[in-house]
Every structure is written in C-alpha cells, then in structure tokens.
Amino acid sequence: MPLMATGPAARSQGNTATQRARGGNAAVSVAPPQRFGSFREFYPYYLQQHCNPVSRRLHVVGTLVALAAVALAAATRHWGWLLAAAMAGYLPAWAGHFFFEHNRPATFRHPLYSLWADLRVLGEVLSGRRPW
Numbered sequence: 001m002p003l004m005a006t007g008p009a010a011r012s013q014g015n016t017a018t019q020r021a022r023g024g025n026a027a028v029s030v031a032p033p034q035r036f037g038s039f040r041e042f043y044p045y046y047l048q049q050h051c052n053p054v055s056r057r058l059h060v061v062g063t064l065v066a067l068a069a070v071a072l073a074a075a076t077r078h079w080g081w082l083l084a085a086a087m088a089g090y091l092p093a094w095a096g097h098f099f100f101e102h103n104r105p106a107t108f109r110h111p112l113y114s115l116w117a118d119l120r121v122l123g124e125v126l127s128g129r130r131p132w
Contacts, residue, residue: 039113042106046117049103055096056121057132062092063122093118 036042050056066089073081090107097105107114124130 036110036113039116042110042113043117043120046106046114046121049097049101049106050121052096052100053131055093055100056125056130058092058096058100059118060122060125060132062089063118065089065092089118 036045050059066085069081069085069088073079073085093107094105097103105114106117121130125132
C-alpha cells in the first residue's frame with residue numbers, strides 16, 4: 001500500500017489521490033506547497049501524485065529505459081543516447097500524468113526531487129516494497 005501524506009493537502013476534499021482512495025473519480029488536483037524543506041517532505045506528495053497504477057507503471061518503465069539509454073551513452077560514447085534517455089524518461093511519465101493522474105508533473109517545480117523520487121519508486125517496485 002502506498003504511503004500517503006498526512007498534511008492538510010492530503011486531507012483536502014479536492015485532492016485527487018484522496019478522492020480516488022475513497023473511491024471517487026474526481027480529477028481535481030491540489031497545488032503543491034511552494035517549497036519542500038527536504039526530500040523527506042516531498043516524497044509523500046510525490047506518492048500522492050502517482051497513485052494510479054498505470055501512471056506508476058509508465059514512470060517505472062520510462063525510468064528503466066532512460067537508465068539503459070544513459071548506460072548506452074556512457075558505454076558507446078554516442079551522446080545522442082542522452083537525448084533518448086530524456087525522452088524515454090519524460091514522455092511516458094507525462095503521458096501518465098495527462099491521461100491517468102490528471103495532474104501536473106512535479107518535475108516542473110521540483111526537478112531534482114522528482115528525479116530522486118522516480119529512482120526511489122523504481123527501487124521500491126523492483127524490490128517488491130511498492131506494488132507494480
């Protein structure tokens with residue numbers, strides 16, 4: 001079961017993740033706090049924004065393909081693979097947000113925390129600690 005945030009945003013009636021957890025189909029999203037003091041504060045918000053299993057799968061697959069493309073770039077010294085890595089990572093994730101989560105990717109406001117969270121979710125899925 002995914003960890004959920006416990007702050008005011010998580011309890012908001014307009015929160016997409018909260019409404020879906022309650023069985024609602026609303027596609028209302030909550031604006032994130034302007035700043036997070038740490039990754040520890042950011043991660044529950046990230047999980048809220050990735051509660052749809054299809055979206056989460058798109059993120060995991062995109063992250064895996066992006067990591068493979070980065071490895072290929074390093075191994076072959078063909079740096080065009082880095083462009084492929086960015087496309088492989090972002091396009092499936094953004095499709096997940098647009099078509100399934102109906103929210104704005106956290107990448108736009110918190111790019112480093114989002115990358116870190118993508119890698120953490122990938123590790124949790126591969127280790128069996130987070131549902132695929």
